[in-house]
Amino acid sequence: MEKMTCNLPGGWIDPAGVVHREVLLSPLTGREEALLAENHKGEYASLVTTVLSRCVRQIGEIRPVPESLTENLLIADRDYLLLKIREATFGSQVQATVPCPWPDCGEKTDIDFLIDDIPVTSSEEKGPIYNLVLSPGAAFTQNGEKHRELTFRLPTGVDQSKVVPMLAQNEARALGELLTRCLQTIGSLNIETIEDIEELSPLARLEIEREMSKVAPKVELNMDINCPECARLFTLPFDLQDFFFGEMRTSRDLLYREVHYLAYHYHWSEQEIMEMPKERRRHYIDILADEIERLNSAV
Ligand SMILES: [Zn+2]
Secondary structure: OOOEEEEEEEEEEOOOOOEEEEEEEOOOEHHHHHHHHHOOOOOHHHHHHHHHHHHEEEEOOEOOOOHHHHOOOEHHHHHHHHHHHHHHHHOOEEEEEEEOOOOOOOOEEEEEEEHHHOOEEOOOOOOOOEEEEOOHHHOEEEOOEEEOEEEEOOOEHHHHHHHHHHHOOOHHHHHHHHHHHHEEEEOOEEOOOHHHHOOOOHHHHHHHHHHHHHHOOEEOOEEEEEOOOOOOEEEEEOOHHHHHHHHHHHOHHHHHHHHHHHHHHHOOOHHHHHOOEHHHHHHHHHHHHHHHHHHHHHO
16 A cells, blocks of 8 residues: 555644644655664654654645644544554554463463454544533632633643653653643643642542543554453553554564565665565565466476
């Protein structure tokens, strides 16, 4: 597949308030596969931005698409694009092996699905700013005054890259940081630092979290799996980024073998072959295989 169009479940909202949803994307070339296979030590959020900035050709009326735009896309839109780029490059079929999480089992289970079958839910209201009125019990008290009205936006790739590295050290602090970044106002107060939301009660945080997840677009990466060994059901949060970049690493040797094979038979330069996406390389390899078989059977 050389080019693909798809619709973002959220969308990019430009400063004039226009929502851009239709995306034109191209598959990864061999050069990009090699680059990602070798550069796997970075933070996933910035690697995803690298992938998107290389493959996303157009969003709505915007072309070319600057990196500053792809990193500011909503998290679900970025996950969705990563899935679509995987589909355009390697196809829709995904096969992986996961261990059963029941401690007395732990048997390895094969999972097998199509990217097209992953449920994607578009957001109904596009924002970018959303309003919420907290319940009376969750009101925010500041200088003796109670406030219930607040505004927020949804998390983006930039938020992810700022917050994910903090998660391992201090999860509560990381979540507070994310909330500070996404909350815009509470009553008449503009939210700027994590100290601004210190007085927010756990109930208020819960109500905000629920509303955020209600209005956000979704890519459902949780899968229900039946363990074939112990026959119990478990839910697996499919780690998309881990899978995507892991697959890139394991397919690197195959990539170099394909380049060698094509260079050997066609005498094309490495550079020319690396500019091709996988599907085109496979196509030429299939033609060569047919040709070699035809020659062999003619002897
Ligand atoms: Zn099991």
